[in-house]
Amino acid sequence: MVRVLVLYDEAPDPQRYAQHIEICKGVPGATFRHGAVFGAPMGEPKHQYYAEFEWPDSEAFKVGVSSPEFAASGQDAMAMGVAFNVEFARLETI
Numbered sequence: 001m002v003r004v005l006v007l008y009d010e011a012p013d014p015q016r017y018a019q020h021i022e023i024c025k026g027v028p029g030a031t032f033r034h035g036a037v038f039g040a041p042m043g044e045p046k047h048q049y050y051a052e053f054e055w056p057d058s059e060a061f062k063v064g065v066s067s068p069e070f071a072a073s074g075q076d077a078m079a080m081g082v083a084f085n086v087e088f089a090r091l092e093t094i
Contacts, residue, residue, distance in 0.1 A: 001054060001091040002061035008049035009083040011036060016080055023076050026069040027053060029060040049082075058090070 012020070017034075024032040034051035053070075055061040064070055077084060 001056060001093075002058055003055075003089045003091060004053040004065070005087045005089060006051040006077070007047040007085045007087075008051070009047060011048045012080050012082045020073070020076050020080060023069070024051070024053070024073045027073060028064050028067050028069060029055055030064045030070075031055075061088075 021032070021034070024030075024034075030053040032051070032053055034049070037045045037047050037050050039045060053064065055064055074086075
């Protein structure tokens with residue numbers, strides 16, 4: 001399984017983010033999830049909002065991230081004006 005993790009420094013405007021979700025839902029082969037960060041084990045959390053794309057394998061990931069829809073989701077995320085970081089993770093089941 002492969003995930004793209006998106007960590008927002010601040011929570012985006014809910015109405016604006018609803019528009020962003022529609023773009024994200026169009027990314028081929030991906031499951032899209034998102035939600036507010038509500039805490040951390042010690043102190044305040046570094047990020048306020050979380051989103052992820054998930055693909056079942058590396059091939060599906062390659063198709064998804066090379067798509068115009070994935071590019072559009074990144075462009076739209078930048079247009080929201082909220083600072084964010086993106087990281088890729090390959091997950092293993094034990």
